[in-house]
Amino acid sequence: GAVVSQHPSRVICKSGTSVKIECRSLDFQATTMFWYRQFPKQSLMLMATSNEGSKATYEQGVEKDKFLINHASLTLSTLTVTSAHPEDSSFYICSTGQGLGQETQYFGPGTRLLVL
Amino acid sequence: DAKTTQPNSMESNEEEPVHLPCNHSTISGTDYIHWYRQLPSQGPEYVIHGLTSNVNNRMASLAIAEDRKSSTLILHRATLRDAAVYYCILRSSGGSNYKLTFGKGTLLTVNP
Secondary structure (H helix, E strand, O other): OOOEEEEOOEEEEOOOOOEEEEEEEOOOOOOEEEEEEEOOOOOOEEEEEEEOOOOOEEOOOOOOOOEEEEEEEOOEEEEEEOOOOHHHOEEEEEEEEEOOOOOEEEEOOOEEEEEO | OOOOEOOOEEEEEOOOOEEEEEEOOOOOOOEEEEEEEEOOOOOOEEEEEEOOOOEEOOOOEEEEOOOOOEEEEEEOOOOHHHOEEEEEEEEEOOOOOOOOOOOOOEEEEEEO
């Protein structure tokens, strides 16, 4: 299956700063990537769908100006959490699809964000 | 995507088979049944998927009921490394919407 990496694996930042998380598809070109957020003891919640060369599609309730997504190439999507606050502390996970109909998604290892 | 129902948790013993059930009574004809699992502090991992026929791969088997309203993920010999949350997800094969909607899943505990 596809290999997806994320960087950094964990980050601690001060409240009010911005944090960028990178998601890379290492062995195939991904026109679509997905960003999820997972709070402790909860399931994954889709935040947005990242489309190469166009604007991301955000899920209801996700602020597009706070969670900036850039998908400038077929192997890289970035999520920037702007003006982070403690409530943004979470596990952020990206994924990409593979297959004729992109039936299967492959997930990155996740980025744990702690905002102090 | 149609909703699925799974038990919150299950327990098994090492080297014994595990049958993880999933109910999806409102499944439509174009919905694939996907299973993913998430080990602690990791991103989810694809396990298996199917449409109508039973499926086997190196990780598991997927048994799909004839009416497709339920399915069972089978781990033939559980190991400690199989301890994870298992998610049963329906995804339509139509259109260009490839996103997955995760439920709460089943937390599988494997006892040594």
